[in-house]
Amino acid sequence: MPAARKPLYAVTEAERAQRQMAVGVGLDWVQVPAQLDRSGKAQWRHLAEQHRAYPTRLRETDRAAVIAFCSWWSAFDAAQRDIAKRGSLVPGRSSADAARGEGGLVKNPSVAAMRDASQQLRYWARELALTPDSRARQGLQIEEPQSSDDDDPIFDWDAM
Template sequence: MPARRTNDALKIPKGLNILPQKKALALAKDAEIGGLGIDWADRPEILDAAGLAEWGRLAAVYAHDATRFREGERAAITAYCSWWSAFAAAAEDVRDRGPVVEGRSDMDRGRTVKNPATVAMREASQQLRYWARELGLTTDARVRIGLADQGDDKTSDDDNPFA
């Protein structure tokens, strides 16, 4: 079996200080995993006003944590914001017209029916729950993926005089 080829140009020279070498390897590993931190200023053109508002809200909430979301998660965040927009539009329709509306089909003329926007709200809320869980946007999701909220850690030994 032939020896594995290596590209010497990609190797970190052995004479470098070990700390920068480890940092460089960590950055390379981060970039390999999902890219560097997401550029929140690069807003997806596909989003409407409500979706962009949610994108901006997430950007403000996570501005302090540069690598909480990575460029590799851009599509997932965009999907979440799109479903937020769909939910907001359906909720606005239910707010304006109510949960029941005048029937429009020949069979439903003259009677009230469930507002179709309630079905859209239900579908959007299911997708929002999925994406929020996937992205770790809820407390439960953060606990499941091992991201503890600051101030929420009740098991911290800092306040334990016996630790």
């Protein structure tokens, strides 16, 4: 009977956990990317606030992905604001639009832009584990900060 084979390399739990972590130092949230517009910068600051308690949750190696997420958020926000302002249907610009009827109205191009941006937002949110489902799929268990219901400044429990 052949001798039992020893594993070539035994990986400890600490080594396994270290391998699962992204490389690099924690993302420097203070450096707001200059290429982001106002809405993108607001989203960057929102993410920075949400990740303040987890300084190494996202790394400098994730910077481009976070910028992409914030850029697509900005595109989504701009499209949403345009739809809110002008509606889902807008006056057409060609004579064919006017001849078609329905008052020459066509679908607002921002509807397609918003749809495209939402698809990209879902992609980047999944990549960055920004949703509960994507965190679970990546094996991230982030404990929620402990809070007492008595400390909730918005909801008055005594009034119930």
